[in-house]
Amino acid sequence: MKTIVITGSTRGIGYGLAEAFLVRGCNVVVSGRTHEAVDQAVTTLAIQHTSERVLGKSCDVSDFNQVQALWDAAKDFFGQVDIWVNNAGLSSTLMDFWTLETERIDSVVGANLLGTMYGSKVAITGMLDQGFGALYNYGGRGQYWTCASWHDALREHQTRWTPSDRGFG
């Protein structure tokens, strides 16, 4: 039985992924920034699927220690992590970049750029240690409209270094 960690899975695409993996018999770790949102998602998923295969853990991906704690909780509870999905992200309403509040820029960079980098670092380190695993990164409007080409360059770099490409996937 595979174990899947999905960052930002309290709603949206991440929540849909959690449901789809549960339907296919996988263990799933659901996460988001707040305990309340995580508990709500886990409660709903546990009603529709078996609660033994769903673990909830709050994690703000812009904080490295919280991302590491997410990996550790998944590993402790399920014994291994087969797939890590860096899904957490923020998109802004389409608007001129220079009109964005600096707080909004900080939160987008924190979730989309730092979150992807921290998640990749933690997942690749853990997967190299356990000897297997696959990492998936999401890209989207938040990145393209606010972080532009330097973020794409980083994603390209990360993609080349996924454990899958090194024979672990």
Ligand SMILES: NC(=O)c1ccc[n+]([C@@H]2O[C@H](COP(=O)([O-])OP(=O)(O)OC[C@H]3O[C@@H](n4cnc5c(N)ncnc54)[C@H](OP(=O)(O)O)[C@@H]3O)[C@@H](O)[C@H]2O)c1
């Ligand atoms: N929807 C699209 O059309 C589209 C297209 C291309 C790419 N994407 C990408 O797909 C991913 C998901 O998009 P979506 O439309 O499903 O977004 P969404 O509905 O807004 O959901 C975003 C998820 O990310 C979580 N999140 C936000 N900031 C976070 C942070 N700092 N730390 C941890 N979790 C955080 C949110 O949870 P909490 O609020 O509970 O923290 C929520 O679960 C994003 O990376 C987005 O860029 C989306």
